[in-house]
Amino acid sequence: xxxxxxxxxxxxxxxxxxxxxxxxxxxxxxxxxxxxxxxxxxxxxxxxxxxxxxxxxxxxxxxxxxxxxxxxxxxxxxxxxxxxxxxxxxxxxxxxxxxxxxxxxxxxxxxxxxxxxxxxxxxxxxxxxxxxxxxxxxxxxxxxxxxxxxxxxxxxxxxxxxxxxxxxxxxxxxxxxxxxxxxxxxxxxxxxxxxxxxxxxxxxxxxxxxxxxxxxxxxxxxxxxxxxxxxxxxxxxxxxxxxxxxxxxxxxxxxxxxxxxxxxxxxxxxxxxxxxxxxxxxxxxxxxxxxxxxxxxxxxxxxxxxxxxxxxxxxxxxxxxxxxxxxxxxxxxxxxxxxxxxxxxxxxxxxxxxxxxxxxxxxxxxxxxxxxxxxxxxxxxxxxxxxxxxxxxxxxxxxxxxxxxxxxxxxxxxxxxxxxxxxxxxxxxxxxxxxxxxxxxxxxxxxxxxxxxxxxxxxxxxxxxxxxxxxxxxxxxxxxxxxxxxxxxxxxxxxxxxxxxxxxxxxxxxxxxxxxxxxxxxxxxxxxxxxxxxxxxxxxxxxxx
Numbered sequence: 001x002x003x004x005x006x007x008x009x010x011x012x013x014x015x016x017x018x019x020x021x022x023x024x025x026x027x028x029x030x031x032x033x034x035x036x037x038x039x040x041x042x043x044x045x046x047x048x049x050x051x052x053x054x055x056x057x058x059x060x061x062x063x064x065x066x067x068x069x070x071x072x073x074x075x076x077x078x079x080x081x082x083x084x085x086x087x088x089x090x091x092x093x094x095x096x097x098x099x100x101x102x103x104x105x106x107x108x109x110x111x112x113x114x115x116x117x118x119x120x121x122x123x124x125x126x127x128x129x130x131x132x133x134x135x136x137x138x139x140x141x142x143x144x145x146x147x148x149x150x151x152x153x154x155x156x157x158x159x160x161x162x163x164x165x166x167x168x169x170x171x172x173x174x175x176x177x178x179x180x181x182x183x184x185x186x187x188x189x190x191x192x193x194x195x196x197x198x199x200x201x202x203x204x205x206x207x208x209x210x211x212x213x214x215x216x217x218x219x220x221x222x223x224x225x226x227x228x229x230x231x232x233x234x235x236x237x238x239x240x241x242x243x244x245x246x247x248x249x250x251x252x253x254x255x256x257x258x259x260x261x262x263x264x265x266x267x268x269x270x271x272x273x274x275x276x277x278x279x280x281x282x283x284x285x286x287x288x289x290x291x292x293x294x295x296x297x298x299x300x301x302x303x304x305x306x307x308x309x310x311x312x313x314x315x316x317x318x319x320x321x322x323x324x325x326x327x328x329x330x331x332x333x334x335x336x337x338x339x340x341x342x343x344x345x346x347x348x349x350x351x352x353x354x355x356x357x358x359x360x361x362x363x364x365x366x367x368x369x370x371x372x373x374x375x376x377x378x379x380x381x382x383x384x385x386x387x388x389x390x391x392x393x394x395x396x397x398x399x400x401x402x403x404x405x406x407x408x409x410x411x412x413x414x415x416x417x418x419x420x421x422x423x424x425x426x427x428x429x430x431x432x433x434x435x436x437x438x439x440x441x442x443x444x445x446x447x448x449x450x451x452x453x454x455x456x457x458x459x460x461x462x463x464x465x466x467x468x469x470x471x472x473x474x475x476x477x478x479x480x481x482x483x484x485x486x487x488x489x490x491x492x493x494x495x496x497x498x499x500x501x502x503x504x505x506x507x508x509x510x511x512x513x514x515x516x517x518x519x520x521x522x523x524x525x526x527x528x529x530x531x532x533x534x535x536x537x538x539x540x541x542x543x544x545x
Contacts, residue, residue, distance in 0.1 A: 051155035058162035059089025069105035071469040089128040139178035176221040208494035233294040234483040235468030238426040242301040263533040265401040268389040278359035312481040323492035329500040337368030337521040338511035339392035398426040430456040
């Protein structure tokens with residue numbers, strides 16, 4: 001849904017000397033979003049007069065209260081959903097709608113004083129059903145409730161599986177057996193045509209075999225157009241901006257290759273540890289938790305060839321082609337680390353990973369990983385794509401850093417010249433900036449490193465950018481799968497990582513200890529140097545200060 005995803009770039013004042021007020025900018029943002037939806041209303045798939053029922057499976061869980069219900073409220077508040085949209089929560093806990101929304105989710109809804117009446121109207125559109133994930137009778141009761149919301153016996157149905165993957169099979173089977181729309185979903189030309197869409201949360205399995213098994217099961221129940229595998233990183237503004245930066249700027253097209261680029265570093269850093277989630281994290285580890293999904297998705301968008309259009313299948317075809325060119329990761333190329341406490345630190349920085357009471361005392365699970373992947377095609381042969389991720393590091397940051405090769409035949413002082421870089425900052429402080437050499441001010445002809453930057457918090461200071469879940473859930477309503485993971489894409493991703501994951505599980509290598517709040521293991525810096533990435537550490541981007 002291009003209108004929604006690119007609205008930030010269009011929202012600016014016509015006269016740069018007269019800045020927009022925050023209210024005007026927000027009003028324009030909503031107007032553009034409404035226009036985007038209006039363009040889709042002629043589509044048989046998206047008819048705002050049709051009843052839509054959004055079912056939150058796992059409504060009592062952490063994800064539902066922190067992300068899903070707040071997102072549904074924001075979309076409802078801003079008038080972005082079809083008018084006749086009802087919400088149904090389903091979980092094993094015996095709860096009421098008021099307990100789910102007004103007690104559990106309320107702290108995350110960000111309700112303003114003048115929105116209280118609107119919130120009451122939103123709550124009235126909600127229902128709740130308590131039931132098992134395995135009992136078909138409970139799903140039959142859920143279906144009966146959905147039927148009460150239908151108009152003329154038809155409604156489009158969306159099921160969000162905010163559940164542990166251990167129950168995916170039972171839940172999807174029960175949805176297929178008991179909760180399908182009553183209108184025909186086989187013939188789109190049927191006047192009573194209505195649809196069902198199932199949103200599946202990661203992790204999609206824990207290795208290639210389990211992922212393929214789950215994919216086969218879900219594919220036996222629903223077709224690929226009905227399945228939305230969600231990775232919230234694909235909803236982030238700067239991840240989506242990669243497409244525009246890559247393919248709408250002539251200046252990058254001729255230099256985006258192995259002849260000009262020395263290395264690409266994709267970084268995910270968190271300044272905190274497991275924070276009581278050690279039990280979950282220890283069973284998955286940093287590679288399954290972040291690298292195999294979030295960072296690999298960013299890699300495909302950075303490295304893929306130009307698609308023939310911005311249609312979902314054309315984009316996803318190119319992403320799969322990139323993955324097919326990547327050989328499986330090797331353990332000897334990987335740096336694994338585990339954070340330890342810093343006695344001189346502040347707060348929980350004194351505690352190491354093994355100090356978390358939910359983590360086994362002898363755990364060798366890595367909380368840091370640095371590993372290169374190589375894309376064996378004509379464009380990227382020999383260029384390392386370095387995936388770097390860690391918890392309890394010195395800052396919060398997700399970015400893509402493209403480092404270019406040195407200038408040939410340098411005529412300036414060697415110690416002054418550093419490599420050019422293009423940096424796409426995903427979070428926080430979304431931005432795009434280039435590190436480049438310029439003449440230092442004054443009488444000399446010395447060179448110094450500086451930057452050209454597009455910082456969203458200054459360029460689009462009054463623009464309200466949607467949350468990643470807002471974009472993605474709205475995409476499901478309108479039937480856009482651009483930012484969702486296809487089954488063959490998922491299989492290729494697991495093919496790359498499964499051998500090294502099994503080797504780590506079998507050998508249990510001891511991770512390198514690194515201090516809480518540091519940059520990570522020192523061995524990682526040496527590895528990046530060996531991979532032809534030059535880090536000097538003498539440059540600080542002003543917007544980080």
